[in-house]
Amino acid sequence: MSRQQIAAGNWKMNLNLIDAEKLTREVVDMRSDEYRGEAITILGVPFPFLGNVARLVKDTPGVYIAAQNMHQATSGAYTGEVSADMLVSLGVTHVILGHSERRAYFGEDEALLAQKVDQALAHGLKVIYCLGEQLEDRDAGHTLDVVKKQLAGGLFHLGAEAWANITVAYEPVWAIGTGRTASPEQAQEVHDFLRNEIKSAYQGAIAEACPILYGGSVKPSNAESLFAQPDIDGGLVGGASLKSRDFTEILKAL
Numbered sequence: 141m142s143r144q145q146i147a148a149g150n151w152k153m154n155l156n157l158i159d160a161e162k163l164t165r166e167v168v169d170m171r172s173d174e175y176r177g178e179a180i181t182i183l184g185v186p187f188p189f190l191g192n193v194a195r196l197v198k199d200t201p202g203v204y205i206a207a208q209n210m211h212q213a214t215s216g217a218y219t220g221e222v223s224a225d226m227l228v229s230l231g232v233t234h235v236i237l238g239h240s241e242r243r244a245y246f247g248e249d250e251a252l253l254a255q256k257v258d259q260a261l262a263h264g265l266k267v268i269y270c271l272g273e274q275l276e277d278r279d280a281g282h283t284l285d286v287v288k289k290q291l292a293g294g295l296f297h298l299g300a301e302a303w304a305n306i307t308v309a310y311e312p313v314w315a316i317g318t319g320r321t322a323s324p325e326q327a328q329e330v331h332d333f334l335r336n337e338i339k340s341a342y343q344g345a346i347a348e349a350c351p352i353l354y355g356g357s358v359k360p361s362n363a364e365s366l367f368a369q370p371d372i373d374g375g376l377v378g379g380a381s382l383k384s385r386d387f388t389e390i391l392k393a394l
C-alpha cells in the first residue's frame with residue numbers, strides 16, 4: 141500500500157512577512173527545480189501570512205498551506221480567534237491541531253481537540269493531528285498508554301469516512317526543538333502501535349491509508365533513516381523548515 145508521503149513544515153511563531161514570502165519562494169523554486177516525486181509539501185504558516193503565502197504557492201502542484209491552530213466555534217464573539225471558514229477563504233487546506241506547544245502552553249486537551257477536529261473537517265480542512273509523550277512518560281514506560289489516549293480522545297469519535305482527511309503526527313515532546321531525535325526504531329515502534337490502534341478501532345484499509353508523520357528535530361542528516369521505516373510516512377519539521385535548503389533536503393529524503 142503506498143501512502144501519501146508528506147514533508148510538512150511548522151514555522152511556529154517565527155519570521156515576518158518579508159522573510160515568510162522569501163522562504164516560500166525558495167521552497168517553491170527548489171521544489172520545482174529539484175524534486176519530481178509524489179510527496180507533498182505542506183507549509184505550516186503563522187496566521188497573518190497565510191493569505192500571502194497561499195497566493196505564492198497556488199500555481200505549484202504538490203504544495204499546500206496549513207494553519208497552526210484554529211478555534212472550535214464556527215464564528216462569534218471570540219476576540220482574537222480564527223475560524224475554519226476564515227482559513228478556507230484564504231486558500232488554506234490543512235490545519236495542525238494538538239501540537240504539544242498548544243497542549244502545554246494553552247491547555248488544549250483531547251475534549252477540546254475533538255471539537256476542533258470536527259469543526260475543521262466540517263469546513264473541508266484536512267487535519268494534521270499531533271500527539272506524543274513527555275520525557276517522564278517515556279522514562280516511566282508509559283509512552284504507548286499516553287499516545288493511545290491522545291489518539292483515541294481526539295480522533296476515535298470520527299466516522300470511518302472522515303479518516304481520508306486525517307494525518308497523524310507523532311512528536312515525542314523531548315525531541316521537539318531539542319536537537320535530540322527519537323531513533324528510527326523508537327519512532328517506528330510508536331508508529332506501528334498507532335497504526336494498529338487505528339486498525340482495531342476501524343478497519344485495516346483505513347489504518348493502512350493514514351499517513352503518520354514523525355516530528356521532533358527532523359533534519360537533513362536524520363531524515364533518510366527515519367523515512368526508511370515502514371510506518372513513517374514523512375515529517376513534521378519545525379526548526380529545519382525555516383531553512384529552505386534543509387527543508388528541501390528533507391523532502392528529497394522521502
Ligand code: PGA
Binds near residue numbers: 355356
Ligand atoms: P522541531 O519541531 O523540528 O524544531 O523539533 C517539530 C515540531 O514542533 O513540529
